[in-house]
Structures are given as C-alpha cells and as structure tokens.
Amino acid sequence: MKKYWKGGLLLLCGTLPFLAVYASRFLPAEEPGYEKALALLKEHSPEVPAELRALIPEYPGATATTATDVQGAFSIYSEVTDTAEQVFRFYAKELAALGWQATPCKEDEKKGACYTRGSVEVYVYTTPSLFSAARTGVVLYIEDAARQFHPSKENDPAAETIITAVAETYRTCTTYRDECYEVMRFHNSGSGVAFIDTIREYKTAFVRPAQFRLSVQDSMHKSFGSTKVIHADGYGIREYEHGEVSELESLPDSLEYMQQGVPRLLFSEELLAPLNLSELEHPEEEVVDGVSCHRIRGKDAYGQEVTLWIDKNQTLIKQVKRTEKVNIDLTEITATWKAQVDVPIEAEELAFRPFGRIPIPIGLTLRDFQATWHWTPLWIKIAYLTGGSLLLAGILAILLTWRRVRRERPVTVADTTVG
Structure with a gap:
C-alpha cells in the first residue's frame, strides 16, 4: 500500500478545499447591505406630495418607503412585516373612512384592490419584498385624471x-x-x-x-x-x-x-x-x-x-x-x-x-448550475477548481500506480517436469 501514498495524499488534499467551503457555512453571515440599498433608492425618490399624504394613510410600521413620479401617475412603494391579507384589510378600512369608494379593478389590476375619490384613482397591490423574504412589498399606484396628458393638437x-x-x-x-x-x-x-x-x-x-x-x-x-x-x-x-x-x-x-x-x-x-x-x-x-x-x-x-x-x-x-x-x-x-x-x-x-433540442429537465439543471456558478464568490470557485483538480490527480495517480504494480508483478510459470 505504500506505493499508493502519492495518490492518497492528493485525494486528501483535494478534500480540504471542499471541507473549507462547507465550514464557511457556519461562519457569521455578512450584512446583506439593506441600508445601503435603501439609501440608494431614496436618493432617486421624490417626496410624496402633501396632498397625497393627506388622502392616503401610511401603513403602520412601513419601511423602505420610496416614490416614483411619472407624468399622470404616482407610485409609492413600502415594505411591511404583515401579510398581503392584512394589508388589504387595512386599506379597505382606512380608505373608506377617508371617503374613498371601492371600485372594480381593470383586467390587468385584478390581483389588487381599487378605490376612487373624485378624479383620483388608487390601485393597491402587494409584491415580493425587494430585500427580504420576511417582508411584504406594498405598492400604491395613484392616477389623477387632472394630471393626465391631454392632446393639444390634431393628428396629421x-x-x-x-x-x-x-x-x-x-x-x-x-x-x-x-x-x-x-x-x-x-x-x-x-x-x-x-x-x-x-x-x-x-x-x-x-x-x-x-x-x-x-x-x-x-x-x-x-x-x-x-x-x-x-x-x-x-x-x-x-x-x-x-x-x-x-x-x-x-x-x-x-x-x-x-x-x-x-x-x-x-x-x-x-x-x-x-x-x-x-x-x-x-x-x-x-x-x-x-x-x-x-x-x-x-x-x-x-x-x-x-x-x-x-x-x-x-x-x-x-x-x-x-x-x-x-x-x-x-x-x-x-x-x-x-x-x-x-x-x-x-x-x-x-x-x-x-x-432548443435539449429536454427541459436537463436544460433546467444546466441553467441552475450556470446561475449558481455565476453568483458563487471567487474564493469558493477557486476552492472547487483546486479541490476538483487534486481529486482528479489523486485518482489518476492511484490508477497509474495500480497499472505499474500489475506490470511489475512476477509471473509464476508452472514446472512441467514435476510429477
């Protein structure tokens, strides 16, 4: 067995990078950069107009509140720890108290709830959080007919x-x-x-x-x-x-x-x-x-x-x-x-x-592997490549040693003169 020591050593060294990657799972996780991402969003977010703040109540405990202003529409995004059902119940009660009327949603808005007050329409819906699976994203999409575009000249x-x-x-x-x-x-x-x-x-x-x-x-x-x-x-x-x-x-x-x-x-x-x-x-x-x-x-x-x-x-x-x-x-x-x-x-x-011609199950496997590899940290990629190379080298060394031992083994020839 001493002849196989090189291959065994390579196999042992090849397992070490994989053990290091496995052990890294038990290290304290780094902060996901939530505050940094939120600050970036707020930097490009305008202030919610005072008239809208008076018409639409803010959800209790909402965080990450940002706004988007497009001509004729205003969108407010925030995150809460409550469920979508709790969000819809809150706005149904609070908007009704402020004089909003529940109205049927358009076909492309059927997953939310719609309300009107005068010329203003609001569409309330939920979405997965931008930052955490433990949160719920809440979107208020507001359109004011008074702000919408009206053509000022005829078409050619x-x-x-x-x-x-x-x-x-x-x-x-x-x-x-x-x-x-x-x-x-x-x-x-x-x-x-x-x-x-x-x-x-x-x-x-x-x-x-x-x-x-x-x-x-x-x-x-x-x-x-x-x-x-x-x-x-x-x-x-x-x-x-x-x-x-x-x-x-x-x-x-x-x-x-x-x-x-x-x-x-x-x-x-x-x-x-x-x-x-x-x-x-x-x-x-x-x-x-x-x-x-x-x-x-x-x-x-x-x-x-x-x-x-x-x-x-x-x-x-x-x-x-x-x-x-x-x-x-x-x-x-x-x-x-x-x-x-x-x-x-x-x-x-x-x-x-x-x-293409690749079956869907195989394609999904290849896609998942590619996506995982793309987002894998560089040091883990190096560890995988190094460990894999050492394991392959160890297996090849053992096979070559085994082949050489078989060739060097003396061949015993039977003595035909005996008996």
Missing part, C-alpha cells in the same frame, strides 16, 4: 393613414416572423451619467389563428437557453420564466409589455401601443439599416415622446424610440425589428422548447 392626416395601414397589416397577416433588438439607456439628470441598462433580444413566430411562440433573451445577463418563452398551440398557452413553466389564460394580455407591445397587434381590432399615439406629426423619410422608412413622431397616453419608423415596402414597424421620464431621470428605449409577414413558418420555430 398622412401619418394617421400610415398608422392605420400598419395596424391592418399586423391584424390580417396569415403568418408573422420577427427578430427584435431592444436597448434601454438610462440618463441620470442629476449627475449627467448615461449608461446602457438593459439589452434584450426577442424572436417571434406566428401562424394564424393560434400558433405562436415568443422568446426573450437578456443579453446583459446571459443565461442558458431563453430567459422567457410564451407559447400557444391552439390547445393552451404556456409561459416559461425563471426556470418555471406555468399556464396562461390570455395570450394578448401576456404580451402587453413584450417588444413595446408589437406582438399584441397581431390579435387586436383596436389601435394599441405603440401605434395609439396622439399629436402625430407629418411623416418624413429616413433609412434605417438599409430600409427606406416613414418616420413619424407622436406622444403616448402619458405625453411622452415616441418616434416610429415604418418600413415603406412591408408596412411594418421597423423601429420604435421612446423617452420615459421617471422622477428627474430619463430612460431612452430603442427597439429595432427584422420582420416578415405571409412567409412559410417551420414547425420547429413554433416549438415550445426553451432550451
């Missing part, structure tokens, strides 16, 4: 004609395919800092009436397979996101915030975003990625500027650029499409598969 007739034709193309096409590249640029008005915040890539395939697939890939936070997939085959609607597969009730509703809302145009008789603009300006000509386009400027329902580039040959959206003002900061969103209508769509393009 030529621009309206083009917009109507674009909506008709999406609504009546038999098949549709696209690739979309969306970039979000954040501009901090206070510091003057500008940076790319998010890049997303979308792929859509559609065969009327009900075969549909949309995949999303977040390019700045690469994961194995698609980040999100929405799939319909005429029998049901499925969604894959964050490693979970769920059933959906409505395909158009699930597409509202995808690709600036463009996929919803395939299913709607109404004029939806990003086409439902006001104060449309006269079209101008411009080339985008070698494609001759109509450039049309307008404003959305919040009065924010939106520019459309319409492919003149296909009457499809080529590019959308919008600027959103949140508090004192600006977010510039640019989405660019390569789209085709009434072309053959292969069955493979419509398959649900979030991981």
